[in-house]
Amino acid sequence: MKKVAIQGGLGAYHDIAARNYFGEEIEIVPCLTFKEIFLKAQKDEHLIGIMAIENTIAGGLLLNHDLLKLNDMKIAGEHKLRISHTLSALPGQRLQDIREIVSHPMALMQCSDFIESLPQVKVVEHEDTALAAREIMEGNTPGIAAICSKLAAEVYHLEVIREGIETNKRNFTRFLVLAHEEMVPEIRKSSDIDKASLVFVLPHSEGSLSRVLSVLSFYDINLTRIQSLPIIGREWEYQFYIDLTFSNFERYRQSIKAILPLVGNLKVLGEYVEDKHIVAD
Amino acid sequence: MKKVAIQGGLGAYHDIAARNYFGEEIEIVPCLTFKEIFLKAQKDEHLIGIMAIENTIAGGLLLNHDLLKLNDMKIAGEHKLRISHTLSALPGQRLQDIREIVSHPMALMQCSDFIESLPQVKVVEHEDTALAAREIMEGNTPGIAAICSKLAAEVYHLEVIREGIETNKRNFTRFLVLAHEEMVPEIRKSSDIDKASLVFVLPHSEGSLSRVLSVLSFYDINLTRIQSLPIIGREWEYQFYIDLTFSNFERYRQSIKAILPLVGNLKVLGEYVEDKHIVAD
Structure with a gap:
């Protein structure tokens, strides 16, 4: 297994x-x-x-x-x-009984409109949505609710008070x-690899990124994501994370060889199969 | 004023x-x-x-x-x-007296190593670092510390227990x-404008970003930051935020006209003067 x-x-x-x-x-x-x-x-x-x-x-x-x-x-x-969040607490608890909400910072942020509608409630960070649910079950603590998945509420025998509480449903x-x-x-x-993720560093000179992306486009490589990130220790210089998709794996490998002289510290983070469908939880 | x-x-x-x-x-x-x-x-x-x-x-x-x-x-x-954070509490409180730390999620994240070194302490989110400090002063509550600036500790008459508690000093x-x-x-x-921020949308076709960046580089425009962002409601399509620097404002304005037919929903967010120095607080 x-x-x-x-x-x-x-x-x-x-x-x-x-x-x-x-x-x-x-x-x-x-x-x-x-x-x-x-x-x-x-x-x-x-x-x-x-x-x-x-x-x-x-x-x-x-x-x-x-x-x-x-x-x-x-x-x-x-x-x-x-991702769809629930507010879950000990069985029998109602929304008006809740005085504290515990969850992961990301989940708290994603439910900010719902949380703002409950001004009397204290918001407490937790490392994890599911472990927050488990602690409520283990502590048998009324008055506290977790923001977690429906699965976590089931696993830890909590009752779902509200579901779909994320601000943006998408x-x-x-x-x-x-x-x-x-x-x-x-x-x-499958072995039909059609996506890759890379990271590299570029000098802060005019057109350095443009040259790299031009080469990739000459090789029919599509860019699905680009993010310039600060390099800690070299403020306001940037490294680039990019995701590529392609239909011809050989062409993709050739394009990587072609950009190699133009970039610094190139690392291929992975070559894999694109997930073309979004699954609801 | x-x-x-x-x-x-x-x-x-x-x-x-x-x-x-x-x-x-x-x-x-x-x-x-x-x-x-x-x-x-x-x-x-x-x-x-x-x-x-x-x-x-x-x-x-x-x-x-x-x-x-x-x-x-x-x-x-x-x-x-x-940004340099302090841990501050009511005068006379020592680190071992603190059972709860309150601050903004970003500040909490930036001090994660320090917080992990205090496993017995509860971490509570607040909308703002300075308001967290003010609440401790107003509530006159021992045992609670805020992660906030040195200035906030001064303003709200708190005592700095530890300073420089951010994980990464840079x-x-x-x-x-x-x-x-x-x-x-x-x-x-000044009127010597040398930086601009833009947002635009691009179709997911091969080379669309490469064309835009090539045109910018032909006009001697330097790209200092690029971020592709998901468009909420159109998942896994992207819009781009870019920052540009340049020495010739007229050239920059010409370059914007030149990319206009290549991008969608272009908005110039601002034209301003680059801050070339970093100030310590």
């Missing part, structure tokens, strides 16, 4: 993404932080990881981009999931499936 | 940025949210705003990009500030100075 490390506990959105991607029974290895996934994987070459990388509301998760750059695991696949997260290089072929959805 | 709306209370980092930019006595108008700045400005054509737009640790503040796109205020200037934030179009010339640092 495949072992998949996720940030968060059972019922976390990463858990849902992992089950959707593999569609078979897997063993979930809960981690408190994204960094812990990579640390655990250093000691276990068969460990697979799942990590959110961007969200239609919050944009790119920048620290996770750094983790990809600094570690050896490769992107083996991606999964796009619609709230999608893109998750990456990570694995050691030798494991990647087994984990890819 | 100029009236400057900021997110947060007196002593907030936005307050520091405003005072640094204007270098003269100003009237600060505290707002609870960034949106409130724009709402207040709709009723007062002389109101100036200050808004963080990117940070070397967290990257771009995406919701603030949206506010710029959807509202009429223009970028009249920018200010880059090094923590810089870029603030934008916003004003109604008629006010912009008065607020710009």
